[in-house]
Amino acid sequence: MELREDDPLALERQLCFALYAASRALTGLYREFLGDLGLTYPQYLVMLALWEHGTLTVKGLSRILRLDSGTLSPLLRRLEASGLLTRTRSATDERVVEIAPTRRGADLRERALDLPGRVVRAAGLDPERLADLRQALGELTASVEAAADRRPCTGAHPTTPNPQGSSPEP
Amino acid sequence: MELREDDPLALERQLCFALYAASRALTGLYREFLGDLGLTYPQYLVMLALWEHGTLTVKGLSRILRLDSGTLSPLLRRLEASGLLTRTRSATDERVVEIAPTRRGADLRERALDLPGRVVRAAGLDPERLADLRQALGELTASVEAAADRRPCTGAHPTTPNPQGSSPEP
DNA sequence: CACCAAAGGATTGCGCACAATCTTTTTATC
DNA sequence: GATAAAAAGATTGTGCGCAATCCTTTGGTG
Numbered sequence: 001m002e003l004r005e006d007d008p009l010a011l012e013r014q015l016c017f018a019l020y021a022a023s024r025a026l027t028g029l030y031r032e033f034l035g036d037l038g039l040t041y042p043q044y045l046v047m048l049a050l051w052e053h054g055t056l057t058v059k060g061l062s063r064i065l066r067l068d069s070g071t072l073s074p075l076l077r078r079l080e081a082s083g084l085l086t087r088t089r090s091a092t093d094e095r096v097v098e099i100a101p102t103r104r105g106a107d108l109r110e111r112a113l114d115l116p117g118r119v120v121r122a123a124g125l126d127p128e129r130l131a132d133l134r135q136a137l138g139e140l141t142a143s144v145e146a147a148a149d150r151r152p153c154t155g156a157h158p159t160t161p162n163p164q165g166s167s168p169e170p
Numbered sequence: 171m172e173l174r175e176d177d178p179l180a181l182e183r184q185l186c187f188a189l190y191a192a193s194r195a196l197t198g199l200y201r202e203f204l205g206d207l208g209l210t211y212p213q214y215l216v217m218l219a220l221w222e223h224g225t226l227t228v229k230g231l232s233r234i235l236r237l238d239s240g241t242l243s244p245l246l247r248r249l250e251a252s253g254l255l256t257r258t259r260s261a262t263d264e265r266v267v268e269i270a271p272t273r274r275g276a277d278l279r280e281r282a283l284d285l286p287g288r289v290v291r292a293a294g295l296d297p298e299r300l301a302d303l304r305q306a307l308g309e310l311t312a313s314v315e316a317a318a319d320r321r322p323c324t325g326a327h328p329t330t331p332n333p334q335g336s337s338p339e340p
Numbered sequence: 341c342a343c344c345a346a347a348g349g350a351t352t353g354c355g356c357a358c359a360a361t362c363t364t365t366t367t368a369t370c
Numbered sequence: 371g372a373t374a375a376a377a378a379g380a381t382t383g384t385g386c387g388c389a390a391t392c393c394t395t396t397g398g399t400g
Contacts, residue, residue: 008286009279011218011234015300016196016289018307020215021236023193024387025314026186031388032321042356045190048181058379064181066191069379071357078355095365095378109179116178119186123317125310130185133306137188140295140303144195147293151202194357201358212386229348239349241387248385265348265395 029123033115037108042067043079044112047101050085051109055100057090066145084108199293203285207278212237213249214282217271220255221279225270227260236315254278 011017027041034044042065049056049064056064058072065072076099079085084105090096120127181187197211204214212235219226219234226234228242235242246269249255254275260266290297 007222008283009218009221011215011222012308013304014218014286015304015307016193016200016211016286017215017218018304018311019189019193019196020211022307022311022314023186023189024236025311025318026189028388029314029318030186032318040355041186041190045181045187048179048184048187051179052177052181059377062378066194067356068358070359070381073380075356093366093378097379113178116184116186122321123310123314125313129306133303133310134183134185134188136299136303136306137185137192138182140293141188141192141195143295144192144199144293148195148199148202151292198358210385227348228350232348237386238388240351240389243350245386263348263396267349 026119026123029119030115033118037111038082039108042071042075046072046075046079046099047084047105047108047112050099050101050105051112055098058097058099061099079105196289196293199289200285203288207281208252209278212241212245216242216245216249216269217254217275217278217282220269220271220275221282225268228267228269231269249275 007013030041030044034041037044039047045065046061049061053060053064058069058076061072061076062068067075076085076087080087083102085102086100088098088100090098120130177183200211200214204211207214209217215235216231219231223230223234228239228246231242231246232238237245246255246257250257253272255272256270258268258270260268290300
């Protein structure tokens with residue numbers, strides 16, 4: 001039997017679980033309000049980025065939201081199907097896809113304007129404490145991402161050992 | 171053109187996005203270490219709960235981790251397939267499924283003991299600040315969950331108005 | 341006992357996340 | 371100008387999260 005006070009693996013002691021639980025809880029509260037707009041939470045984040053920056057490339061969205069193309073591609077396809085944005089190949093660089101809000105997508109912003117306030121009020125949160133918390137989370141994210149960048153353990157090797165044209169299995 | 175300083179929808183101002191980004195970043199850092207143990211991050215959380223409490227029911231795990239049976243059922247099936255836990259119907263109540271760590275599952279704990287410390291060190295985080303942050307996140311989660319409980323919008327009514335045997339829509 | 345609501349899990353379906361791979365286009369480099 | 375490396379997205383496959391539904395068992399209530 002372990003001493004509960006010294007257990008380094010106690011669930012309540014894990015910052016990672018506190019983050020995981022808080023993020024899911026807040027996302028869940030947002031989900032109730034977002035249902036009216038016909039958006040999921042990640043779709044809402046994409047629209048936030050578009051409302052703030054106007055047209056963006058997939059790469060730009062990926063950098064802002066920290067999501068890769070495997071997540072963004074189908075998500076953007078669904079938002080295009082919803083008529084909230086358009087996806088067009090860039091004329092100057094055929095690799096790039098430009099994501100632009102449609103009129104309907106831009107108009108949706110007004111219906112989202114009071115959403116953060118409503119969520120904060122519903123949960124009875126103190127705006128000042130939230131600002132501090134947001135600040136601390138930003139620093140945490142920066143530290144963790146810097147650490148992840150420093151360790152390319154699982155990262156792709158710059159020199160791939162199998163150039164697929166050389167000797168494929170016949 | 172909006173005044174950036176007054177935009178209530180600015181992405182960098184959203185606590186929800188700060189939480190979402192921080193949670194994914196930290197989970198990603200854990201993932202690198204968890205690969206050695208053959209665990210995903212949610213599977214690691216289940217093992218943490220089992221190491222701390224011993225045998226638990228699915229309901230108990232659901233309460234601790236805030237995950238429903240739709241998430242837990244397949245996750246626990248995979249952990250059983252990995253040989254880390256067993257799922258057995260309770261003898262006294264045939265509805266209940268007891269989740270117990272196997273010998274291999276219990277032994278895995280030792281290999282996880284230094285994991286939180288390694289993650290904190292890799293990210294260069296200050297343990298004291300982490301404790302404060304964890305505390306603040308706990309309070310936030312409690313507030314948000316209380317708010318979600320107060321609004322049974324999508325939630326199931328305590329008195330469901332359609333007992334499915336009475337008059338289904340023909 | 342019959343009946344009926346509630347509880348505990350499992351299943352189904354959908355939408356993320358993320359790793360790995362692939363295709364197309366661009367850009368160096370020779 | 372041919373060729374290789376890199377960049378930008380898309381695709382595939384796996385594993386969550388979560389809503390909705392279903393099934394079985396249990397606990398009343400008449």
